[in-house]
Amino acid sequence: MIEARSIIKSFGKQSVLAGVSFVIEAGQSVVVLGRSGSGKSVLLKHLVGLMEPDSGEVLVGGQPLNRMTERQLLEVRRKFGMLFQGAALFDSLSVGENIGFAMRRERKLTVDEINRRIAEMLELVDLPGIQNKKPSELSGGMKKRVGLARAIAHRPEVLLYDEPTTGLDPVGADSIDQLMERVCEQLKVTSIIVTHDMRTARRLGRRILLLRDGKIFLDSPASVVFESKDPYVHNFVNGIANPKEVGLL
Template structure:
């Protein structure tokens, strides 16, 4: 369980997170939605201690994140995989070396085991026989899949997704959303997804959290969010989404 209590973050006069309280349940997919500037990405950065709150706490399995220092922070981050919005692959490295990178950095596995793991992770994301290719030779959807394979390279307990379907066509968007759901089930991870893909969120989320000007406007199951009578929520969710479930 991730427990967030009374979290506040400001940049000058811009109060981005306002006394935010949220429990993120272990083994589930939590999708955080909201308009631009609502605080989604800022919240995500706090979860891996890339940002420090002005006040409030984040607790992971009984440990207060703000109390971790030095090497303890590095050990803490090993529990996380991250799929960045633009995949953030190393252009000069092959697909295999991109996926192997966290294994070489954070484990003592030998090269035989690393290469076996690379193939295993590629199989999990539906890719094969592309180990030697460069990111520039891949489509946008393939780069996302390679980024996801790297995110799960050392079997993290938590996976954070920053706009995983941005820039993808509808077919690839559905494919990536299925992968998120499948990987969460097969690895038993806790997944936090920042997304503008409302239809995808409604299909994959166990819990949807809507941020609005740094506050939680709504939180619940997809059906609960769809059934909300709040005008802001209904304005944010496209009308035709209701026929998708």
């Protein structure tokens, strides 16, 4: 279980999160929606202890993250896998070394077992046999797939996705959506997906958190959000800009 309690976070004078609270139970698939700059990625980084809140706290399995040292946090992070917006693959390592990174560092598996697991993960993300390629040789979509393979290779309990389809063409985005769905079903993990891609949200979100002005504006099942008559929610999910905002009036 992951719990956020009244998280407040500012960068200088800019307030990003202004008291965010929620609970995510094990096995849930939650989509966090919000406009660009609404603090979605910042919120995600708080959940895995990559950022510390100015006030409030995050609890993972009942343990408060902000009372832990960086080395204690490393132990908690073994439960997590995270797909970054730009995939964040290590440039200096091959695809195989990227995927097997956490397993090699843990030194619990033999080299053969690690290589077998790398091959399995690459099969799962439909990229078999590219272990020896370097990240610079991959397209944006392939990098995301390898990033996902790396995130799930050490069998995490919670998967965090930061804008998984941003920057991909519609077909590439759809294939990543299918892949996330498959991973979610096969591995039975808790999924928290930060996105502003409505197709991803419709497909994967069983529960939607909508961020607005640094707070949770709406926390509802997906069906409620997509049928909402609230003008802000309706405009957001249908991609309708407020004319005042674009300076037309």
